[in-house]
Amino acid sequence: xxxxxxxxxxxxxxxxxxxxxxxxxxxxxxxxxxxxxxxxxxxxxxxxxxxxxxxxxxxxxxxxxxxxxxxxxxxxxxxxxxxxxxxxxxxxxxxxxxxxxxxxxxxxxxxxxxxxxxxxxxxxxxxxxxxxxxxxxxxxxxxxxxxxxxxxxxxxxxxxxxxxxxxxxxxxxxxxxxxxxxxxxxxxxxxxxxxxxxxxxxxxxxxxxxxxxxxxxxxxxxxxxxxxxxxxxxxxxxxxxxxxxxxxxxxxxxxxxxxxxxxxxxxxxxxxxxxxxxxxxxxxxxxxxxxxxxxxxxxxxxxxxxxxxxxxxxxxxxxxxxxxxxxxxxxxxxxxxxxxxxxxxxxxxxxxxxxxxxxxxxxxxxxxxxxxxxxxxxxxxxxxx
Amino acid sequence: xxxxxxxxxxxxxxxxxxxxxxxxxxxxxxxxxxxxxxxxxxxxxxxxxxxxxxxxxxxxxxxxxxxxxxxxxxxxxxxxxxxxxxxxxxxxxxxxxxxxxxxxxxxxxxxxxxxxxxxxxxxxxxxxxxxxxxxxxxxxxxxxxxxxxxxxxxxxxxxxxxxxxxxxxxxxxxxxxxxxxxxxxxxxxxxxxxxxxxxxxxxxxxxxxxxxxxxxxxxxxxxxxxxxxxxxxxxxxxxxxxxxxxxxxxxxxxxxxxxxxxxxxxxxxxxxxxxxxxxxxxxxxxxxxxxxxxxxxxxxxxxxxxxxxxxxxxxxxxxxxxxxxxxxxxxxxxxxxxxxxxxxxxxxxxxxxxxxxxxxxxxxxxxxxxxxxxxxxxxxxxxxxxxxxxxxxxxxxxxxxxxxxxxxxxxxxxxxxxxxxxxxxxxxxxxxxxxxxxxxxxxxxxxxxxxxxxxxxxxxxxxxxxxxxxxxxxxxxxxxxxxxxxxxxxxxxxxxxxxxxxxxxxxxxxxxxxxxxxxxxxxxxxxxxxxxxxxxxxxxxxxxxxxxxxxxxxxxxxxxxxxxxxxxxxxxxxxxxxxxxxxxxxxxxxxxxxxxxxxx
Ligand SMILES: Nc1nc2c(ncn2[C@@H]2O[C@H](COP(=O)(O)OP(=O)(O)OP(=O)(O)O)[C@@H](O)[C@H]2O)c(=O)[nH]1
Ligand SMILES: C[S@@+](CC[C@H](N)C(=O)[O-])C[C@H]1O[C@@H](n2cnc3c(N)ncnc32)[C@H](O)[C@@H]1O
Ligand code: SF4
Ligand SMILES: [Mg+2]
Numbered sequence: 015x016x017x018x019x020x021x022x023x024x025x026x027x028x029x030x031x032x033x034x035x036x037x038x039x040x041x042x043x044x045x046x047x048x049x050x051x052x053x054x055x056x057x058x059x060x061x062x063x064x065x066x067x068x069x070x071x072x073x074x075x076x077x078x079x080x081x082x083x084x085x086x087x088x089x090x091x092x093x094x095x096x097x098x099x100x101x102x103x104x105x106x107x108x109x110x111x112x113x114x115x116x117x118x119x120x121x122x123x124x125x126x127x128x129x130x131x132x133x134x135x136x137x138x139x140x141x142x143x144x145x146x147x148x149x150x151x152x153x154x155x156x157x158x159x160x161x162x163x164x165x166x167x168x169x170x171x172x173x174x175x176x177x178x179x180x181x182x183x184x185x186x187x188x189x190x191x192x193x194x195x196x197x198x199x200x201x202x203x204x205x206x207x208x209x210x211x212x213x214x215x216x217x218x219x220x221x222x223x224x225x226x227x228x229x230x231x232x233x234x235x236x237x238x239x240x241x242x243x244x245x246x247x248x249x250x251x252x253x254x255x256x257x258x259x260x261x262x263x264x265x266x267x268x269x270x271x272x273x274x275x276x277x278x279x280x281x282x283x284x285x286x287x288x289x290x291x292x293x294x295x296x297x298x299x300x301x302x303x304x305x306x307x308x309x310x311x312x313x314x315x316x317x318x319x320x321x322x323x324x325x326x327x328x329x330x331x332x333x334x335x336x337x338x339x340x341x342x343x344x345x346x347x348x349x350x351x352x353x354x355x356x357x358x359x360x361x362x363x364x365x366x367x368x369x370x371x372x373x374x375x376x377x378x379x380x381x382x383x384x385x386x387x388x389x390x391x392x393x394x395x396x397x398x399x
Numbered sequence: 400x401x402x403x404x405x406x407x408x409x410x411x412x413x414x415x416x417x418x419x420x421x422x423x424x425x426x427x428x429x430x431x432x433x434x435x436x437x438x439x440x441x442x443x444x445x446x447x448x449x450x451x452x453x454x455x456x457x458x459x460x461x462x463x464x465x466x467x468x469x470x471x472x473x474x475x476x477x478x479x480x481x482x483x484x485x486x487x488x489x490x491x492x493x494x495x496x497x498x499x500x501x502x503x504x505x506x507x508x509x510x511x512x513x514x515x516x517x518x519x520x521x522x523x524x525x526x527x528x529x530x531x532x533x534x535x536x537x538x539x540x541x542x543x544x545x546x547x548x549x550x551x552x553x554x555x556x557x558x559x560x561x562x563x564x565x566x567x568x569x570x571x572x573x574x575x576x577x578x579x580x581x582x583x584x585x586x587x588x589x590x591x592x593x594x595x596x597x598x599x600x601x602x603x604x605x606x607x608x609x610x611x612x613x614x615x616x617x618x619x620x621x622x623x624x625x626x627x628x629x630x631x632x633x634x635x636x637x638x639x640x641x642x643x644x645x646x647x648x649x650x651x652x653x654x655x656x657x658x659x660x661x662x663x664x665x666x667x668x669x670x671x672x673x674x675x676x677x678x679x680x681x682x683x684x685x686x687x688x689x690x691x692x693x694x695x696x697x698x699x700x701x702x703x704x705x706x707x708x709x710x711x712x713x714x715x716x717x718x719x720x721x722x723x724x725x726x727x728x729x730x731x732x733x734x735x736x737x738x739x740x741x742x743x744x745x746x747x748x749x750x751x752x753x754x755x756x757x758x759x760x761x762x763x764x765x766x767x768x769x770x771x772x773x774x775x776x777x778x779x780x781x782x783x784x785x786x787x788x789x790x791x792x793x794x795x796x797x798x799x800x801x802x803x804x805x806x807x808x809x810x811x812x813x814x815x816x817x818x819x820x821x822x823x824x825x826x827x828x829x830x831x832x833x834x835x836x837x838x839x840x841x842x843x844x845x846x847x848x849x850x851x852x853x854x855x856x857x858x859x860x861x862x863x864x865x866x867x868x869x870x871x872x873x874x875x876x877x878x879x880x881x882x883x884x885x886x887x888x889x890x891x892x893x894x895x896x897x898x899x900x901x902x903x904x905x906x907x908x909x910x911x912x913x914x915x916x917x918x919x920x921x922x923x924x925x926x927x928x929x930x931x932x933x934x935x936x937x938x939x940x941x942x943x944x945x946x947x948x949x950x951x952x953x954x955x956x957x958x959x960x961x962x963x964x965x966x967x968x969x970x971x972x973x974x975x976x977x978x979x980x981x982x983x984x985x986x987x988x989x990x991x992x993x994x995x996x997x998x999x
Contacts, residue, residue, distance in 0.1 A: 025958075027958055027959075209954040209955055210954045211954075212953075212954050212955065234924075234948075234949055234950055235949060237949075237950050238949035238950040241950060258952055258953075258954070258956070259954050259955065271957060273958075274956075274957050274958045274961070280958050282958060282959070286959075287959065288958055288959040288961070288962060289958070290958070290961065299961070299962050301962070329965060332965050332968065333961050333965055336956075336961075336964055336965065336968065337956065337961060340956060366926075369926060369927060371926060386952065387949065387950045387951070387952050388926060388948060388949075388950065388951050388952065389951070389952040389953075390951040390952055390953060391926055391948060391951045392926075393968060394968070394971055394972075395926075397968055397972075398968075398971065398972045
């Protein structure tokens with residue numbers, strides 16, 4: 015019998031923890047460093063990659079993702095060395111997707127060609143807003159004009175370019191967002207990530223919010239309206255949501271992220287990177303030292319700090335459900351049962367179906383468009399009954 | 400045995416937070432009773448809850464020795480008392496055991512309601528009173544003005560009030576001298592007469608069992624003696640005799656005028672009665688002391704375990720707490736919505752909160768607290784009178800002739816500028832003004848109020864309308880008939896008995912509306928809409944609708960978020976335990992108590 019992860023594929027995530035400046039809403043493991051020794055970082059990341067390749071030999075790699083932080087600050091040579099090492103370490107699928115997250119400044123756009131030559135074939139740009147005032151409020155270093163220029167450059171070099179926007183910002187009205195999203199769709203992207211601003215604890219916004227100083231955030235009803243209009247405009251433009259916050263022209267979905275949502279295996283390297291790997295039939299959750307300095311030091315000294323936690327069957331089932339139900343396509347009920355051995359409560363399923371929040375068709379359980387924005391509540395019902 | 404002339408017994412009394420326990424610290428410290436390294440702030444407040452909230456709940460006795468300027472070394476027995484009105488009973492019975500009081504007044508706050516109440520109790524107990532002005536280290540202290548106030552409002556001589564800072568230690572030697580010079584020695588006391596001792600208090604100690612605090616009037620108390628409790632008739636053999644310094648320290652014997660403790664294999668605090676007279680089994684005295692009125696619970700509420708499986712643990716917890724607190728009563732209760740639990744009686748809301756906190760924390764049981772209620776007298780048509788502790792037990796109205804509710808006399812002291820708001824608050828709570836007098840820039844309002852309008856949030860409201868400048872004290876004055884009805888609450892068309900309450904007919908609609916609005920805020924949105932109604936009998940008097948939840952989804956969830964998100968779901972599972980299911984609706988336990996708090 016095939017191992018469970020094979021239903022989701024196999025991906026590689028590489029974390030670059032540095033940024034030009036720290037955005038006030040961001041809780042990613044990203045740091046501002048005066049100087050980064052690119053060669054040393056490159057070597058350390060390659061050595062980590064090789065360590066995992068030795069651990070998981072023979073897997074067909076579906077995707078590589080450079081995330082951050084700001085990977086568009088990486089030297090193209092470092093990116094090239096990592097892609098080469100990955101190709102040397104694993105057989106790769108014909109459809110191998112190699113994505114790099116880029117911040118849309120002119121400096122970074124200057125490196126795009128180098129990334130393409132290194133083997134990157136997809137760019138995900140953090141444009142975040144198409145409005146200079148909001149870009150400032152979000153602490154971004156680029157202007158709308160600069161972002162659009164970088165976007166043009168990327169479109170000239172790569173076949174696949176996606177970008178991110180954050181909405182439900184302070185003071186953003188329905189009309190504001192409608193106009194902004196329309197403008198974004200006019201750029202005819204084939205993939206868009208549209209995130210509602212989340213106030214994360216431990217960030218500058220989180221602190222301000224806790225002290226009651228973050229004004230003008232939309233309430234639940236406006237948030238829901240903004241979400242609804244997002245669905246409506248994107249669907250009309252031919253980019254339906256294939257996941258809660260991700261929209262694509264059918265066929266242009268991000269393969270890498272699908273590995274997560276299909277609950278495949280993925281290797282995470284770099285500081286604070288997480289992974290899910292199956293070794294001898296047991297699935298493990300891996301995570302690495304978060305602090306970049308410590309990570310580099312340990313890795314170079316040959317003692318990389320990694321924690322590896324075995325995932326119980328019940329944990330795996332929960333993870334599969336909470337990742338998989340994010341997708342419009344839903345999850346396989348039989349796979350869920352195989353993973354966790356505890357069936358879903360038929361009474362709860364029936365109630366949620368009657369309320370129009372979920373749909374069951376054959377072996378597939380999915381959220382309805384009405385249910386998807388209530389996914390957390392649905393998961394609580396399904397998993398805590 | 401100490402000569403009577405060398406004994407001084409006194410209580411330290413004051414309004415809440417005026418610095419009693421801090422003053423006790425300094426007295427203990429300056430007399431070297433406790434080693435410097437063992438000192439800590441409010442040393443006598445030893446319960447966790449006391450330390451956490453920074454207030455005294457149980458009175459504490461300490462014996463200190465003071466070499467006075469006159470060359471004699473005196474034995475001083477001090478009793479530090481609580482300041483909060485819920486525990487006023489502790490103060491009055493402490494005063495019965497001593498001859499004098501240090502009346503502490505915060506020089507930045509002046510005379511407050513409990514200051515007054517304490518003075519009256521002290522006068523009743525025939526006490527010599529030494530006024531002490533505390534916190535004069537603070538720039539806002541106004542000792543002269545406060546002295547005037549003491550003379551005007553209380554009517555006692557303040558010319559010899561001692562100005563101190565219990566914090567810095569300033570003036571403490573003067574307090575010690577005043578104690579020996581101005582407070583009287585114990586009045587009577589003959590070591591050769593039969594033993595006569597007052598049972599001042601008792602507490603449960605996990606190692607020693609019940610420890611009884613005694614004040615010896617006549618005779619001598621010794622280890623090995625067979626004693627008799629005159630009122631309860633209990634017979635015991637004394638195991639241990641000692642004093643608090645403040646650690647329990649054994650002594651050979653206690654003689655007239657002395658205060659200390661005994662242990663005697665007594666099982667439960669309930670087996671002892673505060674105010675009882677202790678004598679020897681044989682050849683004892685036959686004149687018992689007058690005794691004290693027992694404290695009676697005035698606020699009742701239901702406590703239910705959130706997890707029904709915790710019921711037995713909860714019974715255990717409640718029984719253990721009751722061992723040490725005879726003023727707290729309980730009986731089993733069943734509720735349609737909440738299952739098995741206990742109907743508990745308390746001295747007031749703070750007392751309720753303290754007990755609930757202790758059960759939750761010390762025994763790790765999550766509780767649901769139902770709407771607090773007072774005891775109503777239901778007069779039936781057949782002439783029978785029933786005590787109603789729980790609105791859910793309200794008998795069929797066709798058999799009810801009339802209902803009486805408990806009333807209190809409330810004394811409120813407030814700066815002039817807030818008087819209007821205070822009078823309005825009392826009016827709103829169906830108060831009848833009994834008296835209104837002025838002293839300087841402060842007013843004293845005395846009201847006759849229904850206790851049920853006060854138990855819940857009167858004190859909070861009073862504090863908020865007066866920015867904390869008002870103080871409040873009350874005593875029960877009896878029962879009076881009024882037009883009272885039972886209001887029930889329906890959530891998603893299901894009655895929630897734990898939220899039903901007795902209200903005055905004229906106020907039912909307002910209360911009902913406020914309750915529905917409050918519940919609408921307190922119940923989280925569900926995936927469907929929920930009607931919330933208040934009703935009297937079958938008549939709906941207020942209604943709100945909680946709209947359905949529209950959005951609850953994590954925006955970003957990638958490979959790095961899986962672990963965190965799964966753990967969050969686990970936490971939510973635990974959070975769900977803090978909710979109770981009523982039909983399809985989950986109500987957080989906080990809602991049961993917060994729903995009763997009124998904003999206006
Ligand atoms: N500045 C100053 N603060 C004081 C002084 N005496 C007490 N305090 C502070 O006042 C607060 C209350 O003091 P406590 O000694 O706990 O008061 P209490 O009267 O025993 O309070 P209850 O037992 O709750 O009625 C504490 O924060 C003390 O530190 C003083 O002389 N000066
Ligand atoms: C790894 S992050 C950032 C990549 C890149 N450094 C950037 O900022 O453009 C990926 C995306 O998450 C989104 N994001 C980050 N923090 C967010 C938050 N607090 N709320 C909503 N979206 C957020 C942003 O759209 C961002 O582009
Ligand atoms: S949002 Fe992107 S650029 Fe901003 S701090 Fe986070 S990772 Fe860096
Ligand atoms: Mg105290």
